[in-house]
Amino acid sequence: MFSHRVSAVFSSAVIRVMAFQFLRWIPGYPALNILFTSLAIYLSSLYFLLHDGNLSQGGAKNKHNITPKGHDQVKDPSEPSDSALKSLLTGLPSKTSPVWTWITALINIAVSLLALDFLMRGIVFYPSNDLSFARIGHVSPTTAKLVLREPDTAQLPVVVSYQDTSLASPNWIQEGTVYKLDNTTDFTTTITFKDLQPETPYRYSLSNNKTGTFVTSARPGSPAASRLSFITSSCIKPNFPYNMMSHPLRVPGIEKMTEAIAKLPSLLRPAFMLFLGDFIYIDVPYRFGSSMEHYRSEYRRIYSSPSWDFSSGDTRALDLPWIHTLDDHEIANDWKGNKTAPYPAAADPFIHYHVSGNPPVPAKPFADPDNVTYFSFVNGPASFFMLDTRTYRSQPSQPDSSILGSAQLQSLLEYLASPEPAGVYWKFVASSVPFTKNWRVGNTDTWGGFLNERRTVFEAMWRAERELGVRVVLLSGDRHEFGAIRFPDPALGLPINELQPRTAGVGLHEFSVGPLSMFYLPIRTFAQRDDEDVAVKYAPDGNSKFGMIDIAEGDSGEDSVLTYSLYVDGEAVWKYQLSVPLKSDARKLPLSPGRVLEDKIGEGWDVPINKALGSFKGVGGNFVRTVTKLYHCVV
Template identity: 65%
Template sequence: MASLQRIVAATSSAAIRLAAFVFLRWIPGHHFVPLVFTSLVVYLSSITSLTWGSQPRTRQTNKSQTDKNSRKPVADPAQTGDSVFKTLLGGLPHAKSRWLTYTTVVINIVLTLLCFDFLTRGYLFYPNDDISFSRIGHVSSTTANLVFREPDTAHLPVTVSYQETEENSGSWYEQGMVYSLDNSTDFTVAVTLDNLKPSTSYRYSLSNNRSGTFITSPRPKSPEASRLSFVTSSCLKPNFPYNILSHPLRVPGIEQMTDVLAKLPKLLRPAFMLFLGDFIYIDVPYRFGSSMSHYRSEYRRIYSSPSWSYGSAENRAIDLPWLHTLDDHEIENDWSQGNKTSPYPEAADPFIHYHVAANPPIPSTPFAEPHNVTYFSFTNGPASFFMLDTRTYRTEPAQEHSTILGHAQLQSLLTYISTPEQPGIHWKIVSSSVPFTKNWHVGTTDTWGGFMNERRTVFEAMWRAERDLGVRIILLSGDRHEFGATRFPDPALNLPSNELQPNSPGLGLHEFSVGPLSMFYLPIRTYRQTDNEDVTVKYAPQGNSKFGIIDIVDDLEDVDPSAEAPVPVRSSVLTYSLYVDGAAVWKYRLSVPLDQDPVVHASLSDSAKASRLPSGRVLEDNIPELGLGIAIGAAVGRVPELAKWALGKSQDVYFDLLERLQKAERLS
């Protein structure tokens, strides 16, 4: 029978190895940090006792006999059952070989050191107080927002200049000079380049040797305004999955995205990145503090990543305009305590200086004081955008009067949805840091699933707008480290059950939720359709790097491909392409007819006539549906739901039995 010390040694060794694997390659959760280090202390104590504590203590008079005894095993191998396999994999000492014992001990120590390296190398050795960088944010047809950081006063004042990239004269236009920068903004400043030409490529230059390029958006109603491409994702963490040979601030997902975009035809290059939250992870893998300086240092570390300059000079990620929304890991996990409670004020400071300063303008009707608004609206080509803030104004979820947007933002969103768009704009795109769908059954209350009354109000306004305004509304979200495409059919359509089946294209508001750009994913399947309100179109959980590319263009589209004689109609066509680990795996198409005549309308199905919008359709699908791993993951994903159901049933039985007993007692 194994001794207690051997059981402790084997258990602590298994804890180190399993926790280290999960921490470094699967999920860098903060719970694993104390588990690994505590397990190592327990393991070293028990292995020391087993290896040296049980040796004979009687004094040896014969030196040769002493040397001989020192090489003896502690116990008989036949009694302990020692083997090379058990020693190296189980972490137990070997009775015959000290070398094997030392090797298995070193394995556990090295695994712990790797965890320590992942945890601290970036934090300790890359505070990057002296980082200098520049980036482009929102770009309109005549302006471009530029943010840069310069902590070295020797480079002040900083002159900001720009020129058209195709000009051969070499003439530069000076936008202005920045004379002072200080710690109040972490040495950052935002500058707006103006008087620019639409659909024109520019380069900017700063006198501190920072430079970059950008392209202005097309002039509204111009022929170029019928096309738009952009990329969207969420969630990134440097050097994950962990690689000891990698730079601690390298972001593999950014580099994969850069490679993909560089291969696209010039016409399909995205105009911007719509990044939907969790740009930093202040609490993953471990929160070192909650002060403003801690939050600022996380932004500096991300912007110090070598991945921003990865690839050729013409395709750097830092030259792609990035637009940002706020989510919980930029504050605290599952944050719902408002914008006054600490650490929100400390977290909001760098988010405002690094991101909000370069974001699009606030809505024209914000229903709040402009300086308190952190939701944004803009137009680019054939689409208008409303970027929601689902963290700053939310209250506790799953309550009678819970709000995820707050009154002012909700009214601003409803006004945006109900307002007719200018000619040439056929899409309203609403972005949220968390998914609208309630099909995710773990952490549901942290999404719109915890605010169902407000979701219903928003959806009713969207369905009404699609019926009355001749536009199509698309929902974009992130947060879940998985991809889920969901549609929300308008109840007024009274769709038959065959058009509400899971994993089917069709009618309805469409949501595309994607992430992470570079982070962990869960092999446990937690997304599934449970009713006819949220209809699954596609679910793809695998992949440490996932992003979507949205391309909108005028084209001929069969408005009802299922008809016996499909009729091509000039339409604004949106194609969503999902990329997983650098490869395109799924494509989906939606359209808005632009010149639908009575003959074409008569050829549509009844549901298509009622909606005035054609059904979505899958163009490409390379995502596996079946497999043992997927089946196991789906089964494990249902454990929390089944446990909740069992607990509810147990409570029902208990209270029913109690009521029966009380009734019997009253009768007696």
């Protein structure tokens, strides 16, 4: 009986801890296995305890539980005390009240069923085969891409029209007609609106009752082209943290982002979302399959989320143009298998739902332009190169390791060496994984596993800043945390005091942010290792994080100024500023250092703890490694 009591107490505690972790902390598959194994152990232990003769007789010491006349029944001191509270806390059955026994058991069963609900409700009840939607992708001064899906043949042909809403009496212009959609593209297609006017608001309308709005970007060289705002983030998992009353496909982070955008003045409204991977989680919490249909169904469920139609004022999430990079959970965790299975099945919906709406490939892709998944474009005062750090990578931590592959590396180096048109002062390089090696967990899955190639790329970036008069900014995601890092050019010979952690200053700057709507890890995984990657700011907390970048001319009219704002759970909590001189002769001088404009986060509890530990880095190391290993399984 003692062993059954121990099993019941231990398994009950594990059920509750694992359910909390799975539903509110990290929705990892190992936690799900442990939870249901513990539930089986708990119910078995409870069965044996309830059918033990000693318990069923109420703990009596004789056959009929009769107290000899004239004697008070004395409680055996070795027998544990009994109470409703004890039963609720430990999971043990109550001898005095069967009601509390069943309530305790039902609690453990209920939390397990909640985990099952999070795992299965969206898949079972929302296959989303009938999804009909339309969204705007890449927008230029004269064009805009529209990605649409319509599986209902009764709606065909779909007529696509648009109108200029800046006019008093706008006419509808028919752009095209879609006569056929079939399963070869999962009933999707892309229409490109052409011959549009720059800096102009438009409305589009489809004959299947789908409609939305977009604004074209500024004409290069125009006064409006000196300004640009956009958003960047990564990582989406519907209904996490879990809410049993919520729609299983709801994405809280999209709604928080929409609310935050609605509060901005019109001048600061973002032109697009640069989403840096993990749009789906095919393998979290559980991989149900690796077929093309499994991957397609995940995209359909995300696009079936009611959060896309969530509106705050005149802002709707679906009206924000989204452009995408690829990361591992769109294929498999820590993917480095190039185009081997299951990559072909995973790439199919990524191409139909995202690549089709993305910007064009680089002018010199050094590969078949129809077979690359990296992109380049210009918008206002900035140019962009969107990397694919999954499809072409080799094994990490080797002298010749490549995260980009030869063709993409050459395309990136060509982009970095090319002068920008007049009025473009910023080069953004977007990577799904961080450039910095400061993250201690899963470092080899990032650029930290490809340091020789990273050095080649950094040297090209430092050269571009010295010779082309532009500023290079790195954008990344993946980590479910925020980190701002700078990479000073060694040629500057900076003193040691300018290379200390948590300092603003000169150098290439990286802003790595995520998740838009997923978990974060309370255990800190980021620390400056050397004076190559200088930590500016670290902000791990928050289930919803995104960065907003606003570029505009400074008050003096002599600089192009970039302001980076970090939003956590819908609120701006940290702001940082970089600048580039507008006059060509001033750009020959070293670029000015960045500076912190606002910080509502502070250092956090990890800083004094790290200082107190000092050299005792091994304290608790095994525990930290165990937990962070679980974390890395789902990042």
